[in-house]
Amino acid sequence: MGMHRVLLVDDEVYARKGLRKLIRWEACGFEVAGEANDGDEAWAQIEQLHPDVVITDIRMPETDGLELIRRTVERDGQVLTKVNQPYFVIVSGYNDFAYAQQAVRYGVQDYILKPIDEIELEGTLRKLAEELNRRKHAEQTRLEQEYGRLLNQFIYGESDSKTVEQWTELTDTRTGDALAYLLFENNTSHFWVSDTIQEEGPRAGKEENFVRIVQSVLGKMYENRLYLHVKEHGERVGVLLTAEHLRPYSMNLQAVAGQMQSCFAEMSYSSVSIYIGKVCYEPFLIGHAYQTALKAVSYKFISEKSGIVLYDDIQHETVQWVHTDHEKEQELLTLMEEQRVQTLEHAVSEWFTGMRTANYAPVAVTSAIHQLISAVLSILKSAEANVKEIPSFKPILAWQAERGTLAEARQLLTMFMVDSARKLAEQRQYNHRGAMTKIKHYIEANYSSNISLRSIASEFYMNPVYLGQRFRKVYGMYFNDFLLQLRTEEAKKLLRQTDMRVYEIAERVGFGSSDYFATQFEKTESCSPTEYRNRILDEG
Structure with a gap:
């Protein structure tokens, strides 16, 4: 006081x-x-x-x-x-x-x-x-409650001539006085980012109620705050300004909003959007002023640089309500799968530039981001990747156009796309290692059959050339050499432990003929199968 x-x-x-x-x-x-x-x-x-x-x-x-x-x-x-x-x-x-x-x-x-x-x-x-x-x-509380009650009646279309009469008497306003409804939206980053993880949460000092911040800003600008009733509208905060509040700024709403943003910045709230509805000159049109302030929110990203959206200035601009650029979305997914990280980062930036140029409404931006995230998750799921291990998944999923900027969304989505590309690559490496193990076990169990690189590739739905390359990379030897090694070792065992004839052993271990078996055996052991058996018997 x-x-x-x-x-x-x-x-x-x-x-x-x-x-x-x-x-x-x-x-x-x-x-x-x-x-x-x-x-x-x-x-x-x-x-x-x-x-x-x-x-x-x-x-x-x-x-x-x-x-x-x-x-x-x-x-x-x-x-x-x-x-x-x-x-x-x-x-x-x-x-x-x-x-x-x-x-x-x-x-x-x-x-x-x-x-x-x-x-x-x-x-x-x-x-x-x-x-x-x-x-x-007590009197100030009573007046504020009465003011709030009447304001609600105007906003929600419940006013009548008695409401106007009570309003005029309470606020001492006259017909013809300018009235402007403002909505404030706190877009200050809701995420902190480190080198390894991004988490949703308030930055240091950001836990203070945004309503109180708005009240403080109004207090700095106006000595008499009796009829500056601050009202919550979901994520946003609203206030009605009268001619008394506009006159010090020559009735210039852009100047008023600019001064407000300067006050917000002094309190470390550097990204506050201000939406200003159509100026009205009759109390019963306050509801229309509020509704047009809400409509101004649709133009948020058109005027994101200044953070000030005046409905009177942009009402004739066309707004894109539905995301339709699925071709660009597919390009991003392809770049992610191909691990082309630098090109992917640039493409994400272009994607957001395109949404701003096309005048995407906040709801369309959110829809586009969620569609892309859904497609990425589908690809990761098909590769059996654990999405919970991607640190940037929760922040981009939690981002909302109603309390965020395109710059923040671009940063978060870029991180998510790059993280997803890396996770997909890791998972594919893991899957291929697992697949190679299964293929190796398959060869070890079926070497005596008439198997080949092509037949195994068909069995495991793989390209035979790619399979041959992967097999050599994982096990350090060609497929045919590995198969020959298995057959030769088993043949040596049978030569040592049985009295089976050479042609019988050749058939048992998977060689097509005894001559081919003898030729391949001599290449690896520097002796024929018969010589190998006789040497073992002589030594015994």
């Missing part, structure tokens, strides 16, 4: 000057707003200055103190509510019981005899200051 205002009334100028110097007004919560020489002059001062407390002498020429009090209390023949009345303190050199009786009847707060005891008067003033604080707070 600010300082309370006091009016000094006494026909002796020295008494008034002495009272000014005697009392520690500021320490008691007061400032002397004016002085009056008699009751008539005091009456005029009360009408003009609206003091909270009047300290008056009783005996004065023309209109005395009691008449002044009576006239004020019963102004125009109607007893005023205490909210509109100043408190009265009588300072008099006359200890007259009749005066005291009348003073009590008029609700005088105190009757102090001259010479004034400064401790006594300061004690009275402190009590009055406490009472005034309570009274003003």
